[in-house]
Amino acid sequence: MYAFDIERPTTIADAVAALKADEAQPLSGGQTLIPTLKARLAAPSKLISLSGISDMIGLSDEGGALRIGGATKHDTVAKEAGATHPGLAGLAARIGDPAVRHRGTIGGSIANNDPAACYPSAALAHGATIVTDRRDIAADDFFTGLFDTALEDGEIVTAVRFPRPEASNYQKFEQPASRFAMVGVFVAKFADGVRVAVTGAGEDGVFRWTEAETALSSSFTPGAVEGLSVSADGLISDLHGSAAYRAHLIKVMTKRAVAAAE
Amino acid sequence: MPKDTGIGASTRRREDVRFLKGKGEYTDDISARDLAHAVFARSTMAHGRIVSIDTSAAEAMPGVLAVFTGEDFVEVGGNPAGWLINSRDGTPMKEPKRPVLAHGKVRHVGDAYAAVIAETKQQAMDAVEAIEAEIEELPAIIDVKAALSGDTFVHDEIETNQCFDWGWIEDNRAATDAAIKGAAHVTTLELVNNRLVPNAMEPRSSIGAYKESGDEYTLHTTSQNPHLTRLLISAFVMGIPENKLTVIAPDVGGGFGSKIYHYGEEALVLAAAKRTGRTVKWTADRTEAFLTDAHGRDHVTKIELATDADGKFLAFRTETYANVGAYLSNFATATPTFLHGTLMAGNYTVPNVYVNVKAVFTNTAPVDAYRGAGRPEATYSLERVIDKCARELGMDPIELRRKNFVKPDMYPYASAAGLEYDSGNYDALMDQMLKVCDRDGFEARRKDSEARGMLRGFGVNAYIEACGIAPSNLVGQLGSRVGLYDAATVRVNATGNLSVMVGAHSHGQGHETVFPQVVGEMLGIDPQSIDIVHGDTSKIPFGMGTYGSRSLAVCGSAVVRATEKIINKAKKIAAHMMEASDSDIEFKDGQFTVAGTDKSVSFGEVALKAYIPHNFPLEDIEPGLEETAFYDPANFTYPSGAYCCEVEVDPETGKVRVDRFAAVDDFGNVMNPMIVTGQVHGGLGQGIGQALLEGCKYDEDGQLLSASYMDYTMPRADDLPFFTVDHSQGTACTHNPLGVKGCGEAGAIGSPPTIVNAVIDALQSGGKNVTHIDMPLTPHAVWTAMTNA
């Protein structure tokens, strides 16, 4: 780790102001950022902690949608989102281990956009809205590439708004070592159609499997995707699985998610 | 009624009180008022020529006390190989110098070429970044077979990259070839024994201190064998006289072999302590552990099994390429040879065995003994090819093994691979295994799995291993440069309690509990009044430490011998006290009695007398009650076992789940069943880790791809089933006083083939024609095998 200063604002406005400092960076749960600092892979001069901003913490109903504050911990989502968003709660319950879930936050996960992270698939499959200190961004426009998002410098994810699905489920096939998603598939069924988002597999990060969405929108059954196949082009090949294997798993996990959706 | 103290009691581990409360004292917990910190500059390339290292900027950084490079150590010795292996043509192995810091070339990612000593660790890290090293990158040699034919050399002077080409037993070669040629059936299998990273929970750490008055050094270090470390540093590397160097290995958080060896960092902190006049600490971070701890396994093997038409074994022949990495670690040459080749007859009456091992240098971290060390490699090759053979012959895999087992009336049994097995009963182990694993219920469980879309497989394995390392005479003939005895001093204090100083080192094994059980039983006193002292060369006799499942079999035997000496002397004192003759004294349950009378004195009274020798026959008996014994075993001990497991394979994803596992082991007499069971559990965890999860992978440029827990899969609790562990079928070791065999490595030796055999069985049951998959059997590996079948 290199030396840095830390500030703990209690309002979003103070945090945004503090982030104007040279090489300042937000710190949320620290489950990604702290290991990065320890390995000396980042050298921010100042960390702006978001964990004391009460407006960014907790779940609430917003016109039938579920609003989750950006600094809300995975464990809270796992315990409190289930009544309306069972797929989302199930996803949060399987992130990392209890220690990670009691520290890591949804805003940190979404802003980081790790290609193997779970939350981006939930945001994309729900057609969620990413709320920042300055604007609303549709999930479809937010995840722009590997560890890349539509966020501007100094912009904070203050909340994520999830419309309520009729049924949803997340199936995570774990990368054996990290237990992040090697292939994670989130299926969410709405009155106007089904959305399928895939994480862990794409070279550009999370993406929608539109063919499956079309098929599942006309018949929400595992059999509906049976005849489809996923191309290995653009999928990740690494130590843990080839692109062809990931392509295969996308279909298997999609079928399982549809079968388990509630 | 199980006993609650003494031999055979499942006494709870007394050391766990401090470990579970976080009160253990590990090397990194130790501090000093004048503490400074060492941080190493490590190569980021696998192979490179050092053109220049400019340390001037680093030296000028705040807090920097000293900067070392390889130049500082050209005058001192190298870290030696402890075992001389001769090639088939009679030439000795190639032994390149292994310097304290890389000099001339860097040879693997992580190879240290400089070190900074500074007031704080941060300052040392900053200064390391300021070292300007010009290193010209050279092509890397990673693949063992390519290494032998290419024109890139890890050590410029070794123009083949071959360390040795060893044949065992060379005189058996022709007969083995002939047996295979004429056999009715030959099964051939090519396999890889996957490279593993040891991953002790506590990373390596060393603290060097130097006292100018007296020219004395102290090294605190994470070692499994402080005396061996001191010997290596004194005699080979630094030339510090042994009596001027104290090595202390305090609590050590796991070793698994990786902390047997002397590493350059230990020499560096000593040199730095002298130069700076400060106490200098270095503690590895996890990345350094991945890059620089000696790795394990890494064999590429072809094995052939020849049988007659009925499945009687005629010959095993293997050809193995063993990766030794960039430098020879201390036991690197013994592991693929005498700890591997000598086991290649397994539990079987096979008449012909021939083993060829080519050891090869590559631009990877050094490879050395890791839990099991050579014996897992032997067992895996044998038990996989036997399983394949059974399938080819259409025979039941258990029946095929039984047909070839050494039978109980054949001991001592001279195996075709050169060892003399002293005892065992492999059929009894197999019988017991079948009993405890509910083999009869398997078909119903398989149907149930199939109903859920899963494939269930049953895998079996029989193993024998040689441990309790080792008879010095034998290993001396085989090339060992050290003896492998151990030592113990039993000190009876005046008030009747005991301190037992042992050469073995406990880093998880439970010596602090078990050794007192043995001594307490022998003396008829409460084990709680006996304490073990270990790990400090200034306090303990010269012993060789803990590895190769040797602590109880070798050091425990020394403890027994020393305690016997105590009893003999105490009898003399008791005879004097009771005015009887020595030969009339009987000792039982802590009481010395004059035979045929009711005259007796207690052990405590005798102890007091020994130290307050009033009215004492000083001409005949020295005061005091303290005895030392060195014990050198007559043979290895030969634990054996029958293991089986059931796995479920998800045919859609290739994911394997171990549903149940039964391990029936013959450890001879068992001193503490609970600790033995725990040792088996740990071994099984590591073996299942090797079989399903752990794969150490370098890319072709020599970058370690699996360099963190993000990519290297350690077994977690939920990867493992509940284990059925049984040691009811022990046959006592015939040559050590306790009749014990080593139990520390068995689980890691016996489990990998058990798992792989079960997965193959599952896939075959699902109609997939898969005969072999190389470990680790990750979901991707299994799916790929199914897809290609």
Ligand SMILES: Cc1cc2nc3c(=O)[nH]c(=O)nc-3n(C[C@H](O)[C@H](O)[C@H](O)COP(=O)(O)OP(=O)(O)OC[C@H]3O[C@@H](n4cnc5c(N)ncnc54)[C@H](O)[C@@H]3O)c2cc1C
């Ligand atoms: C052992 C382990 C296992 C894990 N397993 C999983 C898993 O299975 N699935 C999974 O999805 N994740 C997993 N994670 C990651 C975990 O979910 C992290 O919590 C998450 O990725 C980052 O969230 P954080 O709150 O910790 O963010 P931090 O680490 O604090 O920050 C991450 C990045 O986001 C920025 N940032 C943080 N908050 C905001 C914000 N509100 N607005 C804008 N930028 C922000 C930071 O500056 C930083 O660049 C695991 C982590 C660990 C350590």
